[in-house]
Amino acid sequence: MANPLRILIVEDSDDDLFLLLHELRKGGYEPEYAAVCTADAMRLALSERQWDVISSDYNMPGFSALAALKILQESGRDLPFIVVSGKIGEDQAVAAMKAGAHDYVMKQNLSRLTPAIEREIREADERRRRREAEVALNRQFAQFKTIFDSMSAVVYVADMNSYEILYMNPYAAMIFGDDWKERRCYHFFQDDQLGPCDFCTNQQLVSDGHPQAVVTSEHLNSRNGRWYQWTDRAIEWTDGRLVRLQIAIDITDIKEMERLKDEMISAVSHEMRTPLTAMLGFTEFLLENELDCEKTKEILQTIHKETERLNELIGNFLDMQRLRGQAGTGRYEMVEVEGLLRHGVQLFTINRGMHRVSVECPPDLPPVKGDSEKLHQVMINLLSNACKYSPPGSAVVVGASQVDDLVVITVADEGIGIPAEVREKVFERFFRVDNTDRRMVGGTGLGLALVKEIVEAHGGRIWVEPRAPKGSVFSFSLPVYS
Ligand code: ADP
Secondary structure, three states, rough: OOOOEEEEEEEEHHHHHHHHHHHHHHOEEEEEEEEEOHHHHHHHHHHHHOOOOEEEEEEEEEHHHHHHHHHHHHHHHOOOEEEEEOOOOHHHHHHHHOOOOEEEEEHHHHHHHHHHHHHHHHHHHHHHHHHHHHHHHHHHHHHHHHHHHHHOOOEEEEEEEOOEEEEEOOHHHHHHHOOOOOHHHHHHHHOOOOOOOOOOHHHHHHOOHHHHHHHHEEEEEEOOOOEEEEEEEEEOOOOEEEEEEEEEOOHHHHHHHHHHHHHHHHHHHHHHHHHHHHHHHHHHHHHHHOOHHHHHHHHHHHHHHHHHHHHHHHHHHHHHHHHHOOOOOOOOOOHHHHHHHHHHHHHHHHHHHHOOEEEEEEOOOEEEOOHHEEEEEHHHHHHEEEEEOOOOEEEEEEEEEEEOOOOEEEEOOOOOOOOOOOOOOOOOOOOOOOOOOOOOOOOOOOOOHHHHHHHHHHOOOOOEEEEEOOOOEEEEEEEEOO
């Protein structure tokens, strides 16, 4: 069965047209054709129908193969164009090929026409497929680019041989700078890195020219000192080569939280061991020995003290965890300062009564912005320390004053004071000043760390100064409510 062939024939001679059609039919084609010999007719034919191929005589009165080629090119179509001519010199043939013709066939040797058409149609098909694939790839790339451009992760693409950066998303440019074009990835993303990084995955990502499984890992970036978790994969670039795509997310905060958590867990377990060991040792001693009443009571008192310590430790620890969990979600309201101070002091005058606790607060103090429950917790901690670390009967004075748009609250005692060299350290978790006086007093070393977290979450600051002639003054600031 003959193959249909849509052929546009640029020819002015009926005889030559006849011969050409005859040749095509002989070659197994059933031509659906139009014959044109002017520019207008050719334009019309191109716009009216789809064609598989164009054949064109070289020279015609008022028209030519070169003019026909130009019209074809202007139409934007990629069709095989074959010059079929009686008398064409080598120079003219070269000129036609240079202008974009795909082949030329002599009219004296028309048997070449069918194979030439077959080949050129095949090649045009191939060109079309490639173009479509490229368009699809570009469209896909544009889609990915839109996604990557809006991601809060470092995304970049680098050539696997030259290491040249081919693409980088705006987020990465914001962090590492937008002068990445024509730079090598190792040089751009790392400090003082003169060759590929030790952890470069190029070798793992491709084997025998085929992409392999993704590679994921973490590393500390030497340019900005932050931790990144990255995923590398080989992808096909728009020009067909395999390139490395890296997506990296900043995990510095997560790492820091994990470190703090580990540190906290090991510190808490360590701190819990001390009272537990004492409780275990003394209960064993009680069980194994017959003791008189007084001795038994003495030991039970020690066990009770250690139990209290353990209880306080767990309480403080839980408060701290709760505070962390609520970070940034605190609901701040208007808090009256004098009320806050008197509420705290009340507990120490009613329940304990061993110290002379008083409040000195100017009447016109503005309210502060805060969480009254948490601020009460701060007052209780500071007052309890002031009483714990000063002799019975001594004075503890709570005061407040306005400094610009802050209110500074102070708790002053006449106690044992804090050595200058550890004044900053008392706010660290589990830190306890180590001297005999203090070891007598129970504690966990978590109270001030908790206080500091609360004050800082309120946008304030806490510090301690010595009080003359003896004792300490703890001060913390809070923003005025506006
Ligand atoms: P603790 O449970 O040990 O009291 P804190 O975190 O509240 O833990 O305090 C840390 C350390 O700071 C205490 O162990 C103590 O040595 C010191 N300290 C705190 N408040 C005072 C104070 N008012 N006077 C003297 N030393 C204090």
